[in-house]
Amino acid sequence: MSTILLPALALLAGILGLLWGADRFVAGSAGAARNFGISPMVIGLTVVSVGTSAPEVIVSINAALQGASQLAVGNALGSNLANVGLVLGITALVAPIPVQRHLLREESPILLLITALAGFCLYDGLLGRGESIGLGLLIIPLLILVVKYKKNHPNPEGIEDAAELPDLSMANAALAFFLGLGVLLVSAEVTVWGAKSIATYLGISQLIIGLTVVAIGTSLPELAASVMSALRGHHDIALGNIFGSNLFNLMLVMTSAGAIAPVALSPDVFARDYAAMAMTTLLMIVLVALALRRSTARITKSMGILLLLSYGLYYVLLWPAITAG
Numbered sequence: 001m002s003t004i005l006l007p008a009l010a011l012l013a014g015i016l017g018l019l020w021g022a023d024r025f026v027a028g029s030a031g032a033a034r035n036f037g038i039s040p041m042v043i044g045l046t047v048v049s050v051g052t053s054a055p056e057v058i059v060s061i062n063a064a065l066q067g068a069s070q071l072a073v074g075n076a077l078g079s080n081l082a083n084v085g086l087v088l089g090i091t092a093l094v095a096p097i098p099v100q101r102h103l104l105r106e107e108s109p110i111l112l113l114i115t116a117l118a119g120f121c122l123y124d125g126l127l128g129r130g131e132s133i134g135l136g137l138l139i140i141p142l143l144i145l146v147v148k149y150k151k152n153h154p155n156p157e158g159i160e161d162a163a164e165l166p167d168l169s170m171a172n173a174a175l176a177f178f179l180g181l182g183v184l185l186v187s188a189e190v191t192v193w194g195a196k197s198i199a200t201y202l203g204i205s206q207l208i209i210g211l212t213v214v215a216i217g218t219s220l221p222e223l224a225a226s227v228m229s230a231l232r233g234h235h236d237i238a239l240g241n242i243f244g245s246n247l248f249n250l251m252l253v254m255t256s257a258g259a260i261a262p263v264a265l266s267p268d269v270f271a272r273d274y275a276a277m278a279m280t281t282l283l284m285i286v287l288v289a290l291a292l293r294r295s296t297a298r299i300t301k302s303m304g305i306l307l308l309l310s311y312g313l314y315y316v317l318l319w320p321a322i323t324a325g
Helices: 002-035 040-051 054-065 069-094 101-122 129-137 139-152 156-163 170-202 206-218 220-232 235-260 267-293 301-323
Strands: none
Touching (some): 002 054, 054 069, 054 235, 069 206, 069 220, 069 301, 101 129, 101 235, 101 267, 170 206
16 A cells, blocks of 8 residues: 555645646736736736646646656546536536537637547547647647637626736746746656556556546646636636637647657547547537527536536446556
């Protein structure tokens, strides 16, 4: 038991460090951006959105550098599954989420397109360097288009959400940024070591650890942000966080591993894990469409239960691989 205790404590400490470091990193980045005169809306769409995916990105890069790229791929796919099935499901149980029509008209087609491109990268069992870099670079025009569009169609809730970040002096913003980045780097190292050690001890693949424990741990910022946004009545932010985070997971987290070192993957990654993620993404979009057909246009508690059940069903599919160790 003592053999597994230290890696388990390291994994827990690493995930907690990632959460705290990401909070400081986002606060410092947003504070610096505000001091440079960047609007709260743009800060919310770029700095805050990318910053909440910082734990996954740093873990992915660290895992790839340590020869554990499958853990990084599992983290990306598992985080998307957790964001929809767990985070959105729990958030809907806390407070029914009103749905804005633009989510179906604008964000959904983009998410479906990026999900399809991610599948193209994974279908042959090899996540190569060229395709990873290509998919990752798409985030630049995407962010530019989003910022331009939102400037012409501002969302008051998004502006208010970003404006609630602390107003820091440039010195304090720099301190928070570098402190957060340092904690993220150290915590990622500890997290990956703990996850690899647990996988070795239990005799299961690093992919499974990435799909489960690490994915859920690094999705906690999205869970906290979505639940708190729903409780504050910032309903568009609660659902928008899921769309944005899932895009960044595919375009930054997954591709970071492939860009550093091409990753050979088992057929189960595409047939089971990617397929489950794609189906869960499609389920979320179908529920958004169904919600918009209702007079209240809400993701209801019953829909939240359905999302949680879909996440549980994925674990049923994953169970043989977990118990194989």
